[in-house]
Amino acid sequence: xxxxxxxxxxxxxxxxxxxxxxxxxxxxxxxxxxxxxxxxxxxxxxxxxxxxxxxxxxxxxxxxxxxxxxxxxxxxxxxxxxxxxxxxxxxxxxxxxxxxxxxxxxxxxxxxxxxxxxxxxxxxxxxxxxxxxxxxxxx
Numbered sequence: 001x002x003x004x005x006x007x008x009x010x011x012x013x014x015x016x017x018x019x020x021x022x023x024x025x026x027x028x029x030x031x032x033x034x035x036x037x038x039x040x041x042x043x044x045x046x047x048x049x050x051x052x053x054x055x056x057x058x059x060x061x062x063x064x065x066x067x068x069x070x071x072x073x074x075x076x077x078x079x080x081x082x083x084x085x086x087x088x089x090x091x092x093x094x095x096x097x098x099x100x101x102x103x104x105x106x107x108x109x110x111x112x113x114x115x116x117x118x119x120x121x122x123x124x125x126x127x128x129x130x131x132x133x134x135x136x137x138x139x
Contacts, residue, residue, distance in 0.1 A: 030071070030093055038075075041101055054091060055076050074092055089103045090104075
């Protein structure tokens with residue numbers, strides 16, 4: 001069977017379009033997941049999730065713990081404690097796993113990691129000395 005150059009180029013173009021659609025869909029799902037996660041964390045911490053959205057800050061390819069390639073995405077968002085202030089937050093997603101969510105404010109930085117949940121008495125809202133791990137809040 002003979003395949004001419006125009007057929008080969010058409011096949012490559014179709015594959016590129018399919019990959020583009022897959023990546024676009026995957027990116028939308030990742031953004032929706034992070035929006036829901038950040039909104040839930042803000043509600044649980046009695047904060048206002050401003051603008052009801054997250055924005056992609058950067059995107060990289062990385063390897064997971066099992067060695068597979070996955071997209072690592074950093075999202076930024078804003079939240080408020082009183083409604084009159086505005087603070088930044090960051091959320092890290094690797095593949096479909098939420099790695100961490102960081103909330104910055106003048107009283108300190110709160111970091112929620114996806115490793116393992118701490119005992120209930122170890123959780124503090126504004127922790128400047130150490131990172132607070134909270135698996136249940138992230139997933």
